[in-house]
Amino acid sequence: MSYDQKYPFPQVFLVDEGGGQRSSATPPNLIPCWSFPQARETMRSHSKSRGCMGVSCSLAMILLMLFLLVFAALGFEAWQILRLQQKLKNVEKVEHDLVTEFHAPQKQIGLYNPDSNGEEKTEEKMKKPAAHVLGRIVHQPSQMTLRWEPKAGQAFTSGAVAYKIEDGALQVNESGLYHVYSRVELIFRNCHPTSSFNHVVFVRRVGQSKLLTLMEAHRSGFCVQKPNGPWTAENYLGGGLQLMKFDRVYVNVSHPTYLSHSHYGNFFGLYKI
Known part of the structure; x- marks a missing residue:
């Protein structure tokens, strides 16, 4: 009976009534290899360690925290930009009022300028x-x-x-x-x-x-x-x-x-x- 040397089979022992062992029919030159069951156990342990879409949960939490920090930083920068824009608007309004007051015609001292009711300003x-x-x-x-x-x-x-x-x-x-x-x-x-x-x-x-x-x-x-x-x-x-x-x-x-x-x-x- 022919067999492939690449995939050896485990030895088989026959036990008699007296508790002794008999040598198996496996040729003595074959070495027992238990790699196949061990490889199956290793794959089982790997499958247990990958719990979140193929990525570990701790790594997923770290990535989530990084995304939250990035969004928080972007939100803070947007708030700062809005504050600067508001300050610029206030400064431009003050400058406009000053320019308007500077270019407005000045009232001559002593002139009487009544309003619509005849009262002085x-x-x-x-x-x-x-x-x-x-x-x-x-x-x-x-x-x-x-x-x-x-x-x-x-x-x-x-x-x-x-x-x-x-x-x-x-x-x-x-x-x-x-x-x-x-x-x-x-x-x-x-x-x-x-x-x-x-x-x-x-x-x-x-x-x-x-x-x-x-x-x-x-x-x-x-x-x-x-x-x-x-x-x-x-x-x-x-x-x-x-x-x-x-x-x-x-x-x-x-x-x-x-x-x-x-x-x-x-x-x-x-x-x-």
């Missing part, structure tokens, strides 16, 4: 109503009401007070108690004992056709020391007065041609107390 209300204007020489001998410089030197207007260039008035756009003052300086080239002048501060009020005198002074007798010679005379008026909204305050001088050319010798102003 909030920004203008916050400034204290006040004005100080300097003398201006106008070569009109018949014009007794003086004109002033509202911007030269230390002159200014603020808050609810405006200078009216057409008639030389300071218009009050807020009722209240005001301190009103005026100083004039006149030069008499041929002064004599009868020389004199009048200095008047008056108001023109809405709804009244008659002018209301606020303060008045009459100067005379100042040329007794040097008759028929040059002489400088001055007068100052000032006091607290109750003014109404839209009142226009003026200054009159009886001899406007005698006014000195000194801006700081002739001035007019008021401020709310």
Whole structure:
């Protein structure tokens, strides 16, 4: 009987009644090989160790944790990008507001800009109503009401007070108690004992056709020391007065041609107390 030497069979022993052994019929040159059952056992152990789709469970858990970390990192980066975009939008909005405010036309000090209800704007209300204007020489001998410089030197207007260039008035756009003052300086080239002048501060009020005198002074007798010679005379008026909204305050001088050319010798102003 022929057999293949590559696949040896296990030896077979015959046991007799006395418990002895008899040699098997297997040729003595064959060596027993138990590799086949051992290989089957090894495959069984490998099949038990692969429990999650052919991959060990511990390796699968590690891969899952890595994926979760990657997704968490991506989510955090997306949140950071959204925050940066929001900050950039806020910065651009602030810059736009600053540019708009910078290029917006500035309000001229002293101008009265009422809104639709006739009330002054909030920004203008916050400034204290006040004005100080300097003398201006106008070569009109018949014009007794003086004109002033509202911007030269230390002159200014603020808050609810405006200078009216057409008639030389300071218009009050807020009722209240005001301190009103005026100083004039006149030069008499041929002064004599009868020389004199009048200095008047008056108001023109809405709804009244008659002018209301606020303060008045009459100067005379100042040329007794040097008759028929040059002489400088001055007068100052000032006091607290109750003014109404839209009142226009003026200054009159009886001899406007005698006014000195000194801006700081002739001035007019008021401020709310």
